[in-house]
Amino acid sequence: EIVLTQSPTTMAASPGEKVTITCRASSSVSYMHWYQQKPGASPKPWIYDTSKLASGVPNRFSGSGSGTSYSLTISSMETEDTATYYCQQWSSNSNTFGAGTKLELK
Amino acid sequence: EVQLVETGGGLVQPGRSLKLSCVASGFTFNNYWMSWTRQAPGKGLEWVASITNSGGSTYYPDSVKGRFTISRDNAQNTLYLQMNSLRSEDTATYYCTRANWDYFDYWGQGVMVTVSS
Numbered sequence: 001e002i003v004l005t006q007s008p009t010t011m012a013a014s015p016g017e018k019v020t021i022t023c024r025a026s027s028s029v030s031y032m033h034w035y036q037q038k039p040g041a042s043p044k045p046w047i048y049d050t051s052k053l054a055s056g057v058p059n060r061f062s063g064s065g066s067g068t069s070y071s072l073t074i075s076s077m078e079t080e081d082t083a084t085y086y087c088q089q090w091s092s093n094s095n096t097f098g099a100g101t102k103l104e105l106k
Numbered sequence: 107e108v109q110l111v112e113t114g115g116g117l118v119q120p121g122r123s124l125k126l127s128c129v130a131s132g133f134t135f136n137n138y139w140m141s142w143t144r145q146a147p148g149k150g151l152e153w154v155a156s157i158t159n160s161g162g163s164t165y166y167p168d169s170v171k172g173r174f175t176i177s178r179d180n181a182q183n184t185l186y187l188q189m190n191s192l193r194s195e196d197t198a199t200y201y202c203t204r205a206n207w208d209y210f211d212y213w214g215q216g217v218m219v220t221v222s223s
Contacts, residue, residue, distance in 0.1 A: 031209075033208070033209035033210075037151075042201060042213040045212075048206075049209075088209065097143075097151040097152065097153065
């Protein structure tokens with residue numbers, strides 16, 4: 001099983017600040033996917049295939065990475081971006097999620 | 107509009123069984139793999155099971171293998187999760203998810219399962 005390690009676990013950012021969340025895989029994966037979840041709501045696909053934005057996702061979000069290291073970046077933090085973000089990979093017919101990064105407003 | 111509606115959750119005693127259902131609409135159900143993912147209260151996401159579009163193959167993590175069974179009825183556009191020998195650690199919100207290649211592009215609203223005596 002591939003283990004995904006997200007960092008940081010929690011963070012706070014000020015409006016306009018650049019934010020980077022990292023996801024490291026215990027073995028190389030082909031793609032990384034990201035989900036946004038707000039309290040009381042179902043997760044939403046946010047970034048898929050490492051760098052493609054899901055429908056409706058603002059273009060201040062971006063994704064990058066390869067092999068065992070991937071990241072989600074917000075170019076300029078906005079209030080509505082407060083949420084928990086999870087990375088996910090699917091390989092060898094097995095899925096794993098990262099533990100999540102809780103992003104708060106400073 | 108794609109919709110996934112889960113039902114069947116509730117309170118169940120340890121060691122007992124429960125079966126979840128998910129009715130899908132708004133897309134051609136038998137074209138897609140489907141999955142279940144769960145989230146324990148205040149915790150992260152955990153993949154529970156996946157099934158191919160035909161239902162011919164199923165996949166599970168070790169944590170539920172041998173206890174949970176995913177199945178589907180393509181004629182009824184319905185996904186199922188049979189959960190046996192339930193444990194307290196199975197307490198979670200269970201989400202029905204559509205798989206688009208290797209990520210989950212649609213999620214249901216979730217159904218709560220509580221395992222407690």
